[in-house]
Amino acid sequence: MRRRLFKKRPLPLRPVIVLSVAALFVATEPRIHAQRPSATTIKVRTMPYLTFSVFQLAQHEGLFAQQGLTAEFIDMDSSAPAIPALARGDLDVLPAVMSPALFNAIVRGAEIRMVAAASELTQGSCTTTAIVANHSIAASGRLASAAGWRNLRIAGSRAPFSGFLLDKVLKPMGVNEDQLMHVDVPDQIEADTIRTGRADLGIMSEPWLTRALAANDVTLWRSMQDVAPGFQYTVVLYGPTLLKTHRDVGQRFMSAYLEAIRRFDQGKTPRNLELVASATGLDHNLLSRACWPTVRANAAVNTAGALEFQSWAGDRGLVDRQLPLTSFYDPSFSDTARQAAGFLR
Secondary structure, three states, rough: OOOEOOOOOOOOOHHHHHHHHHHHHHHHEEEEEOOOOOOOEEEEEEEOOOHHHHHHHHOOOOOOHHEEEEEEEOOOOOOOOHHHHHHHOOOOOEEEEOOOOOHHHOOOOOEEEEEEEEEEOOOOOOOOOOOOOOOOHHHEEEEEOHHHHHHOOOOOOOHHHHHHHHHHHHHHOOHHHOOEEEOOOOHHHHHHHHHHOOOEEEEEEEOHHHHHHHHOOOOOEEHHHHHHHOOOOEEEEEOOOHHHHEEEEEEEHHHHHHHHHHHHHOOOOOHHHHHHHHHHHHHHHHHHOOOOOOEOOOOOHHHHHHHHHHHHHHHHHOOOOOOOOHHHHHHHHHHHHHHHHHOOO
């Protein structure tokens, strides 16, 4: 099931209420059998990206159903309203790119926690995210020196995640992101913007990266897994409903998620290609050529990377204050789920 986010607050989860009503009927009308309660609905934010397809896989393969759950996928084109929606309970699960907004929401009292990892930059794997450049810029040698980087035009949105990665490349050369000129364009036309010379470079992710390289629109200059190995750019967040009110539901969701990761990590099987194509709207040919994101099997968050990102955001004045790890990460759901699944890695 999928819908757009609406402003009216949906009814809370009610598994206990359904059970109590059934019990009442059994007590007063012995001839009427109690009905099995319907599956608990979990509201999950989604977007048509490869990383998010893990949740679609869990739904379509019946992994949520095995846990007595069904996912209601809520399309949200922008990440800006997603964290407030999670804090209000309009969402239950939010897969999200690491951002200062998460830390600031917690500082201001939101009951939100990272509970699991999603996609990460894995050294030695294929390239999911990279700095790409106009062919002439790449061939000129400008990217090898600090002087060459200054005043280059970089395409794409000026997102904190991109800034974090850029700074890891530029800082050793004595350059920072503020010395670049930003050309704000959507992902879909970033490659064309670079190819035509309206921008010099950009940070590009799949599937746009595979498309751009296949069309010879750009030169791949640096793979991001070599810049920030092990950094998890997408994490799974729970809001107050699963953290406080219905922790048992959050635990069942996590068990289904771990099994979905196991199946997703089997790679481009015919079944996975079918499910991911349905979730993303991408054709099978492109998906078979694209680099699929790595999702850590045990779903544990790389805490060192999360703390490093928070520190970077603090140095740039993007977060209100630094939080201790325990204030934004709750590993108990994934710890319990992977112990039940029989592995500890």
